[in-house]
Amino acid sequence: KQENMGKESAVLLVIWMHFASTFSSYATTAEPAVETDTFSNITANSTDWMVDFSDIESKFALRTSDEPEDDLCYIVPGQRETIKECNFNPDTKTFIVIHGWTVTGMYESWVPKLVTALYEREPTANVIVVDWLIRAQQHYPTSAAYTKLVGRDVAKFVNWLQAELEYPWEKLHILGYSLGAHVAGIAGLLMRNKVNRITGLDPAGPTFEYADAQSTLSPDDALFVDVLHTNTRGSPDRSIGIQRPVGHVDIYPNGGTFQPGCDLQNTMMMVATTGLRNMDQIVKCSHERSIHLFIDSLINMEQQSMAYRCSSKETFNKGVCLSCRKNRCNKVGYDVTKVRSRRNSKMYMKTRDMMPYKVYHYQVKVHFFSQSKISYTDQPMKISLYGYAGEKENIPYVMPAMKTNTTVSFLLTTDVDIGELMMVKLVWEKDTIIGWPWWNPDTFHVRKLRVKSGERQSRVIFVAKDGEFSYLARGGDAAVFVKDKEAQSSKKNERLHKLKMQGSSFKKTTE
Numbered sequence: 001k002q003e004n005m006g007k008e009s010a011v012l013l014v015i016w017m018h019f020a021s022t023f024s025s026y027a028t029t030a031e032p033a034v035e036t037d038t039f040s041n042i043t044a045n046s047t048d049w050m051v052d053f054s055d056i057e058s059k060f061a062l063r064t065s066d067e068p069e070d071d072l073c074y075i076v077p078g079q080r081e082t083i084k085e086c087n088f089n090p091d092t093k094t095f096i097v098i099h100g101w102t103v104t105g106m107y108e109s110w111v112p113k114l115v116t117a118l119y120e121r122e123p124t125a126n127v128i129v130v131d132w133l134i135r136a137q138q139h140y141p142t143s144a145a146y147t148k149l150v151g152r153d154v155a156k157f158v159n160w161l162q163a164e165l166e167y168p169w170e171k172l173h174i175l176g177y178s179l180g181a182h183v184a185g186i187a188g189l190l191m192r193n194k195v196n197r198i199t200g201l202d203p204a205g206p207t208f209e210y211a212d213a214q215s216t217l218s219p220d221d222a223l224f225v226d227v228l229h230t231n232t233r234g235s236p237d238r239s240i241g242i243q244r245p246v247g248h249v250d251i252y253p254n255g256g257t258f259q260p261g262c263d264l265q266n267t268m269m270m271v272a273t274t275g276l277r278n279m280d281q282i283v284k285c286s287h288e289r290s291i292h293l294f295i296d297s298l299i300n301m302e303q304q305s306m307a308y309r310c311s312s313k314e315t316f317n318k319g320v321c322l323s324c325r326k327n328r329c330n331k332v333g334y335d336v337t338k339v340r341s342r343r344n345s346k347m348y349m350k351t352r353d354m355m356p357y358k359v360y361h362y363q364v365k366v367h368f369f370s371q372s373k374i375s376y377t378d379q380p381m382k383i384s385l386y387g388y389a390g391e392k393e394n395i396p397y398v399m400p401a402m403k404t405n406t407t408v409s410f411l412l413t414t415d416v417d418i419g420e421l422m423m424v425k426l427v428w429e430k431d432t433i434i435g436w437p438w439w440n441p442d443t444f445h446v447r448k449l450r451v452k453s454g455e456r457q458s459r460v461i462f463v464a465k466d467g468e469f470s471y472l473a474r475g476g477d478a479a480v481f482v483k484d485k486e487a488q489s490s491k492k493n494e495r496l497h498k499l500k501m502q503g504s505s506f507k508k509t510t511e
């Protein structure tokens, strides 16, 4: 089965590289058809450009929850009556949605989905979709260069709308996908005031990875900038999504490289049913997942995903980053807590392969004792977690290394809420079916398991169900662990002791 997956990802890689090279070859050949001095004029200390609406090419459609599919009413900068005609509600929040590069020159199917989800969550809000389709369907580098002009259009529009209505800046939230994320950033930079929030949904990578903060989305562009990175595979200049953090909070679901459910088998199935014209879906699946994760956060409020600050995805996969102290964890998507630390913070999370995407994160720590020296790599395990609210059995996990008298720590996830943990079972599978009957399998002794839950922020110590050790034999029975009642009660005693001591020291100091 593993061999199969290797082949699959190899084919996927070939297809992906084809797309990536098309992306980046554009970047080196075609010269952008945008005057380069435009931008310096915009940033110059002059407000003349702001009130010149004659060169605005982008259109601003106020969509409705009844007709989320179509642009039926445009608000036109300079034409005050259009604000009323489109029934803009000056008392509520406004979302401005900005699309990215398009091959077809048409809106992609996610646009009405995001509009619907925004209205579902904020029924009285204004959801405005920016139409820059004509500039977005050029060769990639041309469209990429157009982000400056489109950003200027959006800034003019917002500056005008705000001034007309004395609309509060803190009610503005701009959402941009792919190239649209950089449009949002440039728009934010050019506005008279900072908008409340910009959400970057997998901001485009090619031509932006090494660009300066003025040309890309950056933390300076709004009071709060949050970013989801979902397709950052490959070397930095070839990655479809930007790899470096560009916001106050940058979340890398599943490491940010590639998303579950976007593998070749799934996408080939889709191509088979919808035709080869949708080949780009193979690439877009992970890229567009950023939008669907955000939609998920809008409509599946009771299944709020959490992300955790960590130095790298490798460290995160060891399970050591599941802390929530000092803003180290945050909600993913719409309800993110606005943490504005000075340095960018990279956050990580795992997800399911479909909506709702939420999973529960656990760190498992285990020490392998043995009298003899045993050493294995990449061992298939099946782990079962039992809790008061449910259970998840036979979670597959490949243990990177198992060695005598060493401790390992790893990340495990469940898609169901099992509540407070009661019992854990470990099975060490044998990769070959036929064993030798006279062969004595290698066995580790395990005394304790430590499990930390990210979502519950709890730590539980488990001990062998029978006796001092549980035995973990290759191809053998399950090693069973139960909650250590003594450890829990001794902890309680410790707390009580501390409390008593604190009481006495308090008394001392006041005397």
Ligand SMILES: *[C@@H]1O[C@H](CO)[C@@H](O)[C@H](O)[C@H]1NC(C)=O
Binding pocket: 035, 037, 038, 041
């Ligand atoms: C930029 O400003 C210069 C001088 O102020 C002017 O000559 C030029 O036409 C401007 N460019 C654009 C694109 O507005």
Ligand SMILES: *[C@@H]1O[C@H](CO)[C@@H](O)[C@H](O)[C@H]1NC(C)=O
Binding pocket: 045
């Ligand atoms: C722009 O010019 C005005 C008046 O000359 C000045 O007060 C203001 O500080 C300038 N702003 C910037 C950002 O340079």
Ligand SMILES: *[C@@H]1O[C@H](CO)[C@@H](O)[C@H](O)[C@H]1NC(C)=O
Binding pocket: 369, 370, 371, 372, 373, 404, 405
């Ligand atoms: C592993 O540690 C145990 C207990 O500390 C010890 O008895 C055993 O000999 C060690 N095993 C090896 C292979 O060193």
